[in-house]
Amino acid sequence: MKFEWISANITEILCDTLVILVSHDHTCLNELHFEKHQQVTGQIADILRDQPAQSGFGTTTTIYTLGQLRAKQILLIGCGDEKLSLDKWRALFAIAARQAKKLQSKSLCFVLPEDKEAICSKLIEAAVEGSLLGTYSFDDYHTKEKMSGNLETCLFTGLEKVDAFNEIVTRSKIVASSVNFSRDLVNQPACAMTPSILAQQAQDLASTYGCLKSTILDRKQMEELKMNALLAVAKGSNEPPKLIVLEYNGHSSSKEKIAFVGKGITFDSGGISLKPSKGMEEMKDDMAGGAAVLGAMRAIAQLKPKLNILAVVPCTENMPSGHACRPGDVISSMNGKTIEVVNTDAEGRLILADAVTYAKEQGATHLIDLATLTGACVVALGTVASGVFTNQADWCQKLLDAAEKSGEKLWKLPLFPEYKELIKSSIADMKNSGGRDAGAITAACFIAEFAEQTPWIHIDIAGTVESNKDCGYQVKGATGTGVRTLVQLAEELAYENG
Known part of the structure; x- marks a missing residue:
């Protein structure tokens, strides 16, 4: 247009x-x-x-x-x-x-x-x-x-034409088209958006925009890195898992590296803890966090803000089979912490655990993860706002400010120490589900165990990932939520860097 x-x-x-x-x-x-x-x-x-x-x-x-x-x-x-x-x-x-x-x-x-x-x-x-x-x-x-x-x-x-008209149009077209790119990824059926296909999409971005470097880790490489939490989720599927990595280095003299980590479950059946059949077709959208990260990187590659960004998207299906991870299994994550799997449908936090650890090992100084993580967040906030959790208030405030400017609604929820008690396990370091009470919070508490002291934000987009009707600038289907906030944040941080 x-x-x-x-x-x-x-x-x-x-x-x-x-x-x-x-x-x-x-x-x-x-x-x-x-x-x-x-x-x-x-x-x-x-x-x-x-x-x-x-x-x-x-x-x-x-x-x-x-x-x-x-x-x-x-x-x-x-x-x-x-x-x-x-x-x-x-x-x-x-x-x-x-x-x-x-x-x-x-x-x-x-x-x-x-x-x-x-x-x-x-x-x-x-x-x-x-x-x-x-x-x-x-x-x-x-x-x-x-x-x-x-x-x-x-x-x-x-009105009188503004001097920066062309610049405003160019920037706005880049952002909107990147949101629509993310929407396209999420709207595809799972048969046409497997982990391998999503990885190819990331490689195509790197080929199109020379300022992006892509690395795709396969199962063997993940085994060498001991990404056993991610691999445990992937065991039930015939589709090979992928870890998508995109790097943007826009500030070579800066030691800061911002990591965008996006959940990339291309189809979520729930695994052995099988979901109800009603509505399961919507579980193709469980890779929307990863799609948001790729959409943001597409815009950032064109806008070229002055900062360094690492995008990490762990990708797999979550399927039931004779090889699938079982409730009661104990697995070891990339950072060595052990996890009792009490619910195989709480798989997103497992793949994010290894992805967050990987981002930190690649030098990430600040972390943001996006995931369609919990139905509990939908119960808490509905479809209006995404839930936000953090271990560092100042870092979170930057994100909230960026979200407000972009027009995306976020709402901060607490991570009080008492909630951590709900994910304690009697046979492992932690369990992957704290049950129904405060489900969105205990899921965030789980990921926080892997972010540790690194400034970190978790965004639960389970309620905002799709629209069930045309409303305002949202149309029925995927919303592309998260892209505008990440892009705005990148620009704000770059402005701070001078």
């Missing part, structure tokens, strides 16, 4: 859909200047008078201009009666772009509100990201062509 700035009276703008924002008091947020088109002016006024609900957030009304304007149709979109955050603006632009796409539009023009001159650059960022995220669709397996069209051009008008 192309994004352009145009300076013209909106009555003269040639496009398929002209997007006009409607405020809470039922007036347009722009001086329309339809002096020669009183019929159009009157129609808009009648709609705003007779349909007060039109101003509700995200409500859309289409007006066909019937040749009176150069635009084929006007799309009125309500802004609601609350002060809009940047994320709300992003959602509004997404709704407008998605509706324009349904109207078979190839071009649309956003008329930016005249009272928002001070945040014009932020509105452009929101519009670009919203348009690309909100019109995303996963059509790899549809045999019939969809009726909706493809937006090709997005115009902006209504």
